[in-house]
Amino acid sequence: MKAIRYLAATLLLALLLAALWPGALTRTPYDRQFRELPNAPVSRQFPLGTDELGRDRLSRLLYGTRVSLLAAPAAALLSTILAALVGGLAGFLGGWFDRAAVALIDLMLSLPWLFLLIIVRAMLPLNVPALVSVLLTFGLIGLLGWPSAARIVRAGCRTLRCSDLVLQARACGLPRGRVLLKHVLPNVRPILTAQFRASIPIYILAEANLGLLGLGVADPLPSWGNLLRPLESGLAPDWAAWAPLILMLVVVSCLYLTQSSKVVVQ
C-alpha cells in the first residue's frame, strides 16, 4: 500500500513538472499547424505524430495536462471554500439559514451533478475565447461541486456550535463571524482538506466528460477533455490512447493519495 502511494505521488509529481515546464520536452507550440503534415505518423520530429490540423500531439498532450492538472485543484479550492462558507454558516448559525441551506444542498444533491453541469454549461455561451472557456468550465465545476462537501462541513460545525470552546470565544465578546472563522472552521480543517483532495480527481474527470461533449475547454487550447474527442468517432488512432491513459493514471493516483489521507483523518 505504501509503495503504491509513493508510486502515485512520484507519477503525479512527474506529470506536474512536465505540465509546468512543457518546454523541456517539446519545442513546438501547441497551436502551431504544420499544414503539409496532417495526421503524420510517429517520427523524430513528432514523437506522437500530428493531429488532423497538423499540430504536434506531444505538445498538445503536455499543454493539455497543464490545463487539467492546474485548473482542477483551483476548482476544488473554489468548491471547498464555498462548502466551508455555506456548510459552516449553516451549522454554526442554525435557524432559518440552516434550513434554507440544507434545502438547497438536498435539492442540488438530488440532481445528478454531471447532468446539471452539462445543462448549465450548454446554456452558457460556447463560442468564447479559449482562456475564457477554461475559466468558465472549471469555475462552473467549482460552483456546482460544493453541496456534498458542505453537508459534511455543516455536520462538523453543528457539533461545535454548542461546544465549550465556542462558548468561551463568545464569552470573550468575539463577534459570531469571528468565532466561525477563527474557532469553528480551523477545527473542521481535516474535513476540508480531505474534501479538497477528493474533489480533484472528480473534477478532472468532469472536465474530461464536458470536453468529450465539446462543452469543455475550447480549441485551440488543449485539455484532456478535448484531446479525448477523436475517440468519439470509434476510429481512434493509436496515439489517442495516450490522453485517456494519463487521465486514468492521474485519477487512480489521486484516489490512492486521498484514501491514505482519509485514513489519517479518521
Add this chain to the structure above:
Amino acid sequence: MNGYPLLHIRLSIDYPGRPRVLDDAMLDVRPGEIVGLVGESGSGKSSLALALLRLLDLKGGRASGNIWFKDRDLMRAGEREMRSIRGKEIAFVPQSPSSYLNPALRLGDQMAEAWRAHQNGSRAGVERAVCRAIEQVGLPVDRAFLRRYPGEVSVGQAQRVLIAMAVLHLPGLLIADEPTSSLDLISQADVLRLLSRLNRELGMGILYISHDLLSIAGFCDRVAILHEGRIVEFRETDAVFEEPEHPYTKALIGALPGRVMTGDMR
C-alpha cells in the same frame, strides 16, 4: 468599596422538560467584592453564570427576570450591546481548561483574539496587553510559551491562561465557574490566591461559583447558598459559618471535616 451594587440579579431559569432549574434567585455583588455561590452539582450554578452573559441559549436554556449590571438591565440588552459587555465588563473563567481552549489555535493567538474583540490596535499593542495579562497570572512571559497549543501545556497553566484572558480588559466583574475543579490541591490554592490578589490589585468584583464550601470559606466576603433552585442563605461568610440559618447550610457545614478556618487566605 461602596454599597451600590455592581450586579443585582433576580433570575429564573428553565430548560425544556426541566422547568425552574433556578427559581427566582436573588443575588448581588458590590464593586470589588468577592461573592461565593455554593450549591451541589446540577443545582443550576453554571446555568446562572451563562445566563449572566446571556449565553444560556447555547446550552438550550431560557432565563427570565432581571440582571441589573451597573445601571442597565442586561435582560433587555440587544446582542450588539451584550457583545460589547462580554469579556470587557463581565469576564468569564470556565470550569475545565481542556475543553474551553481552542485546540487548533496557539495560546498567544487565542489571547490576541480576545484582546481584539474589544480593542483595535497595532501588533505591538496587542502583544503588550497579552504579556501584561500573562504576567499578572504568574505565567512565563516568553514567546515560546505563547506559541504553544493548549494541548502542550499543563492543566494548571491552561487554567491560568483562561484567567489571563478574562483579566485582559480589566473587567468590573469576573464570573469564575469552579475554576479549580480540575486542578490538584496545590494548584487550587494557587488559583484562589491569584484571584484574591487580582481582586485586590485590580479592584474587580468576583462571583465565585463552587460546590465546595470549605475551599472558598477564607476567600469570599459573602456567601450565597443555592439549594433546590433557590438562594436559601446569602450573608457575610463569617456569619454563615458561625450561625447558619437554613437546614441545608447547617448540613453543609456539618459535613466539613474538622474545624473550619476562616480568614486565612487573604
